[in-house]
Amino acid sequence: MDRTQNDIDYVVKQADTGFQFLQKTDVTERAELMYAIAAEIEGLGEILIETAHLETALPLGRLQGEKARTVNQWRLYADAVRTGLYSEARIDRDPNGQFDLRKYNKGLGPVVVFGASNFPFAFSTAGGDTASAIGAGCSVIVKAHPAHLKTSQLMADAIDRAVSMYGASNGVFSHVVSDSFDTGQQLVRHSCVKAVAFTGSFHGGKALFDLGQSRPDPIPVFAEMGSVNPVFLLPDYLANNFEAFAKQYISSLLLGVGQFCTNPGVLVSVGGEQLDYLKAELKKELQAATTGKMLHAGILESYNRLKEQMIQYDAVRILEEGQNNEAQDFAQPLLVETEASQVLANPKLLEEVFGPFGLIISCADLNEMKQVMEQLEGQITITFAASTHDIRECQNLFALAQDRCGRLLFQGMPTGVEVQYAMQHGGPFPATTDARFTSVGPDAVKRFLRPFSFQNWPNEFLPKELQDGNPLQIDRLVNQRWTKA
Amino acid sequence: MDRTQNDIDYVVKQADTGFQFLQKTDVTERAELMYAIAAEIEGLGEILIETAHLETALPLGRLQGEKARTVNQWRLYADAVRTGLYSEARIDRDPNGQFDLRKYNKGLGPVVVFGASNFPFAFSTAGGDTASAIGAGCSVIVKAHPAHLKTSQLMADAIDRAVSMYGASNGVFSHVVSDSFDTGQQLVRHSCVKAVAFTGSFHGGKALFDLGQSRPDPIPVFAEMGSVNPVFLLPDYLANNFEAFAKQYISSLLLGVGQFCTNPGVLVSVGGEQLDYLKAELKKELQAATTGKMLHAGILESYNRLKEQMIQYDAVRILEEGQNNEAQDFAQPLLVETEASQVLANPKLLEEVFGPFGLIISCADLNEMKQVMEQLEGQITITFAASTHDIRECQNLFALAQDRCGRLLFQGMPTGVEVQYAMQHGGPFPATTDARFTSVGPDAVKRFLRPFSFQNWPNEFLPKELQDGNPLQIDRLVNQRWTKA
Numbered sequence: 015m016d017r018t019q020n021d022i023d024y025v026v027k028q029a030d031t032g033f034q035f036l037q038k039t040d041v042t043e044r045a046e047l048m049y050a051i052a053a054e055i056e057g058l059g060e061i062l063i064e065t066a067h068l069e070t071a072l073p074l075g076r077l078q079g080e081k082a083r084t085v086n087q088w089r090l091y092a093d094a095v096r097t098g099l100y101s102e103a104r105i106d107r108d109p110n111g112q113f114d115l116r117k118y119n120k121g122l123g124p125v126v127v128f129g130a131s132n133f134p135f136a137f138s139t140a141g142g143d144t145a146s147a148i149g150a151g152c153s154v155i156v157k158a159h160p161a162h163l164k165t166s167q168l169m170a171d172a173i174d175r176a177v178s179m180y181g182a183s184n185g186v187f188s189h190v191v192s193d194s195f196d197t198g199q200q201l202v203r204h205s206c207v208k209a210v211a212f213t214g215s216f217h218g219g220k221a222l223f224d225l226g227q228s229r230p231d232p233i234p235v236f237a238e239m240g241s242v243n244p245v246f247l248l249p250d251y252l253a254n255n256f257e258a259f260a261k262q263y264i265s266s267l268l269l270g271v272g273q274f275c276t277n278p279g280v281l282v283s284v285g286g287e288q289l290d291y292l293k294a295e296l297k298k299e300l301q302a303a304t305t306g307k308m309l310h311a312g313i314l315e316s317y318n319r320l321k322e323q324m325i326q327y328d329a330v331r332i333l334e335e336g337q338n339n340e341a342q343d344f345a346q347p348l349l350v351e352t353e354a355s356q357v358l359a360n361p362k363l364l365e366e367v368f369g370p371f372g373l374i375i376s377c378a379d380l381n382e383m384k385q386v387m388e389q390l391e392g393q394i395t396i397t398f399a400a401s402t403h404d405i406r407e408c409q410n411l412f413a414l415a416q417d418r419c420g421r422l423l424f425q426g427m428p429t430g431v432e433v434q435y436a437m438q439h440g441g442p443f444p445a446t447t448d449a450r451f452t453s454v455g456p457d458a459v460k461r462f463l464r465p466f467s468f469q470n471w472p473n474e475f476l477p478k479e480l481q482d483g484n485p486l487q488i489d490r491l492v493n494q495r496w497t498k499a
Numbered sequence: 500m501d502r503t504q505n506d507i508d509y510v511v512k513q514a515d516t517g518f519q520f521l522q523k524t525d526v527t528e529r530a531e532l533m534y535a536i537a538a539e540i541e542g543l544g545e546i547l548i549e550t551a552h553l554e555t556a557l558p559l560g561r562l563q564g565e566k567a568r569t570v571n572q573w574r575l576y577a578d579a580v581r582t583g584l585y586s587e588a589r590i591d592r593d594p595n596g597q598f599d600l601r602k603y604n605k606g607l608g609p610v611v612v613f614g615a616s617n618f619p620f621a622f623s624t625a626g627g628d629t630a631s632a633i634g635a636g637c638s639v640i641v642k643a644h645p646a647h648l649k650t651s652q653l654m655a656d657a658i659d660r661a662v663s664m665y666g667a668s669n670g671v672f673s674h675v676v677s678d679s680f681d682t683g684q685q686l687v688r689h690s691c692v693k694a695v696a697f698t699g700s701f702h703g704g705k706a707l708f709d710l711g712q713s714r715p716d717p718i719p720v721f722a723e724m725g726s727v728n729p730v731f732l733l734p735d736y737l738a739n740n741f742e743a744f745a746k747q748y749i750s751s752l753l754l755g756v757g758q759f760c761t762n763p764g765v766l767v768s769v770g771g772e773q774l775d776y777l778k779a780e781l782k783k784e785l786q787a788a789t790t791g792k793m794l795h796a797g798i799l800e801s802y803n804r805l806k807e808q809m810i811q812y813d814a815v816r817i818l819e820e821g822q823n824n825e826a827q828d829f830a831q832p833l834l835v836e837t838e839a840s841q842v843l844a845n846p847k848l849l850e851e852v853f854g855p856f857g858l859i860i861s862c863a864d865l866n867e868m869k870q871v872m873e874q875l876e877g878q879i880t881i882t883f884a885a886s887t888h889d890i891r892e893c894q895n896l897f898a899l900a901q902d903r904c905g906r907l908l909f910q911g912m913p914t915g916v917e918v919q920y921a922m923q924h925g926g927p928f929p930a931t932t933d934a935r936f937t938s939v940g941p942d943a944v945k946r947f948l949r950p951f952s953f954q955n956w957p958n959e960f961l962p963k964e965l966q967d968g969n970p971l972q973i974d975r976l977v978n979q980r981w982t983k984a
Binding site for chain 1: 519522578589590591593597598600601602605607608708709712716717719876877887890897898901902905906907908909910911915917919920921922923925927928929932933934935936937942948949950951952953954955956957959960974976979981
């Protein structure tokens with residue numbers, strides 16, 4: 015079912031037909047399709063895990079877990095879609111019969127998905143973007159990630175099987191394989207494409223965003239890009255937890271060889287004896303830790319280049335280097351340190367080095383810590399390694415943090431991204447291009463919807479979500495009251 | 500309280516302080532502020548109506564009605580905000596205590612509002628954009644519309660009084676008076692401004708949108724721009740309703756001297772005897788109708804210019820001119836006609852002429868009508884003057900219409916825009932810059948929100964919307980179930 019760059023127009027026209035097909039489905043029917051896709055992915059055997067392992071160097075156990083997460087994502091999103099939560103059905107009837115207005119959310123149109131390399135299942139071909147777009151009633155065109163083409167094809171075939179068994183139009187899902195950069199651009203520019211989802215670098219995401227906004231008819235481009243996910247380590251907490259914190263931090267920093275978009279790449283604390291104790295612990299933990307292979311040669315090369323750039327700055331000192339194994343192409347972790355005054359003078363020190371790299375910023379006092387917070391660009395997460403006493407003392411830090419991220423953590427580490435309704439994965443620019451939406455959790459479906467009103471429209475031609483008698487038994491806001499009636 | 504173009508930065512910094520103030524309010528407190536503003540506007544006496552009448556030439560009765568609508572808007576949006584509907588509170592607690600995730604929607608930040616000239620109350624200084632931004636917890640900077648500065652000032656003073664009585668920071672609402680085009684641009688470019696709402700021309704809205712997207716950190720720009728709101732008159736309906744339809748159409752076309760964004764500027768029908776009967780009726784109705792003064796000299800001039808452009812096309816023939824009274828600067832209504840084949844050859848014939856101008860497009864058959872539909876750009880509304888028999892016969896027209904508008908009407912006319920939950924006022928580009936949101940009805944609040952997650956955050960520091968015990972008694976999605984518990 016490979017489709018190549020030679021027929022972009024054909025693929026997109028097919029996707030438009032697929033969208034028209036999905037427009038006629040109701041939320042129950044779309045949930046059924048999603049369950050079928052989940053079952054097909056679940057049914058993929060060892061070949062999937064082995065293929066992905068060979069293509070990404072990710073450990074087998076991690077891939078098993080990610081596969082389960084991907085299947086669960088499809089099911090959870092389907093459950094959410096089926097409840098009608100995202101239909102947001104509203105009915106207003108004028109008591110004098112002047113109007114009968116009914117509104118629900120429908121799909122935007124065909125969506126182009128660019129998967130991530132660091133989650134070959136959960137954020138790629140059959141990942142959250144594809145699941146949420148189909149849940150919204152949009153057809154999907156996946157541009158296969160070049161770093162795991164075979165894995166992508168296995169997933170695409172699984173989706174195709176489910177689509178075909180379901181009796182849906184082929185165009186509901188398309189898989190485009192191309193090593194040309196132009197293919198992605200042509201897809202984003204095509205007039206029938208109505209939205210784009212991307213997970214990857216700032217450079218790639220921002221380019222697609224600009225392309226989407228400069229079309230004759232601009233379209234939403236949801237790009238999840240970089241984040242240094244700063245951890246603010248506050249005095250009271252530090253004094254009482256440095257050993258446990260050091261373990262936690264190094265473990266989070268090295269998780270998946272540092273290849274998480276929520277990797278805690280920056281640690282901010284007030285300097286002094288306590289921080290010195292912590293640094294000694296961090297060195298010890300880093301020495302004891304093992305590392306591994308990165309996803310592909312390009313990522314390793316980029317990691318080494320950005321790391322090199324950082325240590326070229328006079329202000330940046332190496333605190334500790336981790337395990338090295340060049341023979342096996344392992345990524346060598348690195349902890350560096352600097353002072354807040356240096357960061358305030360050079361914001362480039364806060365740029366992301368994607369990989370197992372941590373920068374420790376030492377502040378003269380809490381006021382300087384506040385200035386570092388003010389300097390921060392948008393982040394996916396900000397973590398307060400703090401006691402409640404610390405929070406009480408630092409209300410201004412807390413307020414500033416709320417303007418600069420999408421998820422705020424009290425203690426713990428940001429690397430775990432739970433697939434839950436209450437998850438916000440996305441933050442102010444440049445973390446993502448649209449902080450108004452999440453790319454993890456069922457609410458990700460909302461990205462691909464738009465409201466649509468029918469006025470005085472005959473009942474028989476209304477979508478089921480809005481028909482008299484509420485055949486789907488979803489919650490609806492009728493004359494300002496929630497009801498299933 | 501005039502603030503001039505000399506201190507944009509001061510105004511925006513104040514607005515940022517106002518935003519920080521609002522961030523600390525909960526939905527109940529914000530609703531109180533909105534009720535207070537509604538009461539202040541309601542309390543404005545005859546001076547408001549007289550001032551607006553002098554500045555806009557709108558009739559006194561219409562202005563009384565618009566004032567009541569504006570007051571009701573503040574109250575309805577406040578009611579909606581208070582229920583927590585837009586907070587979308589979600590709480591997920593891991594049974595094993597691994598995580599406690601709580602998400603709600605909070606304000607984006609300071610919002611710049613550019614009001615419309617055609618609704619000096621309901622879509623201007625104290626209009627729906629301002630009400631929905633404050634409801635979302637955003638401070639507002641209104642750039643006063645130059646065509647009704649005194650009206651704008653009266654409204655701004657009313658809001659200021661409510662804000663001051665409420666004990667809120669001055670920066671919650673700011674009113675900027677300037678005749679410089681640059682002022683608006685400077686506001687949109689300011690790094691502390693986080694969203695923009697605009698109602699007006701395509702030219703103005705698109706320029707602001709581009710400005711917002713080309714900032715170092717792009718921001719949402721909600722521009723409601725043009726629409727020709729086509730009416731598709733289908734054969735069965737036409738055969739049985741031409742007299743009533745002609746009355747309805749001309750009345751809608753001339754409402755407010757054609758100065759509604761939902762003015763039905765294009766009428767599409769199959770040619771033949773029935774359409775000829777209708778044309779005769781339309782001529783009769785137009786002759787009998789009175790017209791009036793437009794909002795200001797600039798709008799009249801633009802109307803006359805665009806009308807002139809249209810009749811310069813060989814393909815466009817004058818069907819009937821309406822009442823003329825140049826001495827009083829009245830706008831002369833105009834009905835013109837052409838064939839579908841001409842429209843298909845020249846899409847410019849489908850461009851908006853803002854004012855009492857109607858273009859009747861005669862199609863050879865239903866297939867050509869479908870081609871005209873396909874040619875349409877995004878619209879706020881599309882109306883089917885149809886019987887249920889017609890709809891059954893024209894399912895393909897119906898499907899195409901759904902991709903091309905935000906509100907679809909069965910019979911009736913699109914000019915009435917009810918302020919209701921089920922209203923969608925906004926459509927695919929170029930009708931608006933973001934079809935995913937409405938600018939009328941309480942759902943307009945959603946434009947100015949973004950989700951924010953707290954992970955394991957101590958209860959005492961959470962916003963009330965997310966605290967244990969649900970102190971605001973709003974509906975929350977707790978572990979996948981809706982509850983007030």
